[in-house]
Amino acid sequence: MTSACSFELEHYRELLESARAGGYRFATFDGAPAAGDVILRHDVDLALDAAVRMAELEAETGAVATYFLMTRSVFYNLASAEGERAVARLRELGHRVGHHAVYPHIDLDRRFDEVIAWHNPDPDFMREPLIGAVNVMAEPWFSPDHYRSDSNRHWRSGCPHEALRRADFEWLQLLTHPEIWVYPGESMRETMEAMLDAERARDLERLAEDRIDLS
Ligand SMILES: [Zn+2]
Numbered sequence: 001m002t003s004a005c006s007f008e009l010e011h012y013r014e015l016l017e018s019a020r021a022g023g024y025r026f027a028t029f030d031g032a033p034a035a036g037d038v039i040l041r042h043d044v045d046l047a048l049d050a051a052v053r054m055a056e057l058e059a060e061t062g063a064v065a066t067y068f069l070m071t072r073s074v075f076y077n078l079a080s081a082e083g084e085r086a087v088a089r090l091r092e093l094g095h096r097v098g099h100h101a102v103y104p105h106i107d108l109d110r111r112f113d114e115v116i117a118w119h120n121p122d123p124d125f126m127r128e129p130l131i132g133a134v135n136v137m138a139e140p141w142f143s144p145d146h147y148r149s150d151s152n153r154h155w156r157s158g159c160p161h162e163a164l165r166r167a168d169f170e171w172l173q174l175l176t177h178p179e180i181w182v183y184p185g186e187s188m189r190e191t192m193e194a195m196l197d198a199e200r201a202r203d204l205e206r207l208a209e210d211r212i213d214l215s
């Protein structure tokens, strides 16, 4: 089923439907995971617009997710008007907003729920509990049997849609990166090229808004 398990929004929708068919409910990091929970986690590394598109699809299907946004990204600025609009939109759609932190900096402020996912963490601090905030990779929110991730378009144990449909997981934290699903391509390289093409078009609009003469 390789062709069916593409990294496209259409298949992401099928993942959500599979979770429903398996009898799961969509949960957040508010409490410890319970049997039957699927916690949808999105680390937003590169593009806020991709996060918003995925969030709209989830809202359409009645799913709630937690979006982890960066304050120290080199790719987007959460403090810009665009950044503020993205946070507001995610909230409006009923999703949670957590902090995608760059170690050792934690910039938890009122924009975020008290939940943190480290960006590109090293093993030595990745699972350390935090004071005053949930670390999504610490117990009880993380355990290897209850975790799947799409990192770099690669599922280490295969796409989980069939396992969800069969209700194989007691509960699951499902980490997906919106950019991978929103932008087309057959490889990470192609997907990133598509994202950069879209970003160039947005940069031209940003230049015009910044009153740069593009004539
Ligand atoms: Zn699949």
Ligand SMILES: [Zn+2]
Binding pocket: 043, 044, 045, 100, 118, 119, 120
């Ligand atoms: Zn990250």
